[in-house]
Amino acid sequence: MIEMWDGVKDTALHKAVRMEHLEVAKLLIEEDPEFEYLANDDGETPIYIAAELQFHGCLEEMLNKCIKPTYVGPLGRNALHAAILSGFGYTKISKSIKILFFEYRTKGSRGEFATECTKSLLKKKICLCEQTDIFGWTPLHYAIKNKNNKAARMILKRKTPATYICAGGNDEWTTAFHIAAKHGKVEMMKEISNRCPDCWEMVNSKGQNILHEAILSKNVNVIRHIEESSDQFENLVTHKDKDGNTPLHLLAFTRRSIRHQFIKEHPMLNYFAFNKKHQTMFDMDIWDGRLISDRTLRSKRLLLHSRKFAHRMIPDPEHGVNTLPTMEKRFEAVMKISKTQVVVATLVLTMTFAAGIAVPGGYHQEKGYPLLLQNTAFKAFIIADTISFLCSFCSIAVYVMLVRKASRYSRRRLEILAILHFWQAGLLTLACYGVVIAFLCAMYATLAPLRPLAIADLILGFFIPIVVNLAYVMTHKLLWVRNKFRLYKARQL
Structure with a gap:
């Protein structure tokens, strides 16, 4: 039993x-x-x-x-x-x-x-x-x-x-020392390093050392412990992983306060080292949507190095020719998009001006005022057309300011260009929405005798843009979630 x-x-x-x-x-x-x-x-x-x-x-x-x-x-x-x-x-x-x-x-x-x-x-x-x-x-x-x-x-x-x-599978694995650093276990890091002094040289499956892991995990205490405890700090900070990224490259993915404090305490490090994609820490930071202010680079050596870097040419392995640095490519991309937007803004400005002069329904032959002046839909048309006209005009004015600011290359200028580009796109979007609303209001006002047709036209005109915008937003959100999940999974591993 x-x-x-x-x-x-x-x-x-x-x-x-x-x-x-x-x-x-x-x-x-x-x-x-x-x-x-x-x-x-x-x-x-x-x-x-x-x-x-x-x-x-x-x-x-x-x-x-x-x-x-x-x-x-x-x-x-x-x-x-x-x-x-x-x-x-x-x-x-x-x-x-x-x-x-x-x-x-x-x-x-x-x-x-x-x-x-x-x-x-x-x-x-x-x-x-x-x-x-x-x-x-x-x-x-x-x-x-x-x-x-x-x-x-x-x-x-x-x-x-x-x-x-090692912890993990054959393709992706890490070490006990990396796990302690990732989860902020400074006491365990001390225990492991006392018994295994060579643990400072360990890397994970991505070729990242302990400083890579600490910076990715955004653990300030662990970073501080590595700076104070390891006599190999200089070797750790210059070590490159399989993608050619040093721990300094990964500072681009940390909080701004951590990044600025690290640069302030270690101004003499080589923050302009290239990875396998010919990117520096600053290039990765701009690509990630966060800009580093020049105020953190007060060291004369860094500023001198940045001036040399601004004129350096990067070899293109595919075409065998020299291409402009990544920062200048950012300028070119912003200006190219802005030129397209200013053309659209000019067309919207022309259409709204013409629509404001030749109002729907025409004018009274004797008195000279619009025939649909008392119509509510006509009043909404006038307001929407005016807003669209002014927004398109302001978008063109912002483009003129953007061209003036793009006369020289610098990270500060690129930050200003990004802000102006955002305002230009926002104003142009409002102008386009104003054109759609003005058109629908004009159609409703002229089709007032045929009330069912006017209502159907109004519903159709509002329904299609809403559906298109929702589809765009959902697609954008899904892509954002996917990228965040991949980044989270990479950091976990």
Whole structure:
């Protein structure tokens, strides 16, 4: 009967451990200590369940008296995974009580038992700390991520080489040192670096070192710790990953305050190094939609270097000729779009002027005022046509200012051009909407005797632009979400 199992392959010992009946579990173990308890349908063995529930007394009993103990669990994990993860609220419970469960296990005696379970498992079978789950993560990786410093120190003390086991698959992987940096675990970084001094040279699957990871994660404390603790800071800051990006390139994706503070504290670094796409940190920052002000570049050496860079030519590997720097390409792209917009604005200005002179319905032959002057739709036409005329005129005026500002190349000028370009596009959009509304109001006013046709024309005129705009907005949002998801996934890996 001890060896029998139910519909989910739970034996009596599975049940006793799960219900935390210590005396029953002892009785079952003593009756048949040679029986090998296999995993149930959920992939759990009695030892795994005891470790997950932090049932330390029962775990000790099975480890000491079972002749053929089995440690496997679901998702390719073992009992040591369970002991480390369950110490911080990881178990099969509903999300509604997860917070209460977390507080109970970390503040009460269960939190102490989690450490004792880890100690017992390491003492009995040290190789558990080197086994990975289906995600490629060892118990040490989870201990570092979940702030289980006690368990991580025990593993590092008993099996220091476990630090060199990579987390992840064959194509994308990282190291325990990178995980500590990514999650801001400065204490664990100190523990790992004290036991493994060569960890500062470790890189992940993308060829990124620990400083790459710290900057991508935007952890100021970790960046500060690397600056103060590592005597290889200069080597780390110049190291390039597989894309040719140094940690300085990745500053473009951090908060402006972090970026400015870093440049202020390290003004002599080479912020104009190129990656494999011939981009500097500043080029990547502009492409990401955020501009770095020249106020952060007060160092004379940096300013001199920036002047030299402004006249440098970049070789184009496809055509074998020299092309203008990326910043000048930005100027050309903005000016090209602005020229198209000014042509459209001129056409709108001409149409609205003509429509304002030749009003729908004509003029009274004797008195000279419009025949539809008392019509509400005609009044709306006049207002919409006037707004469209003025907005198109202002758009042309903004273009004239934009041309004047584009006479010289500089990052400050590019920032001003971007603002003017935004205003030009906004004014042109309002002018186009005004033209559509003016046209619909004019049609409604002239078709007033045919009320059904006038209403149908008005509904159709408003419906089509709304549908087109919604389709554009939804497409833009979907692309934005996709790009953000790819960036998030890249940073997580």
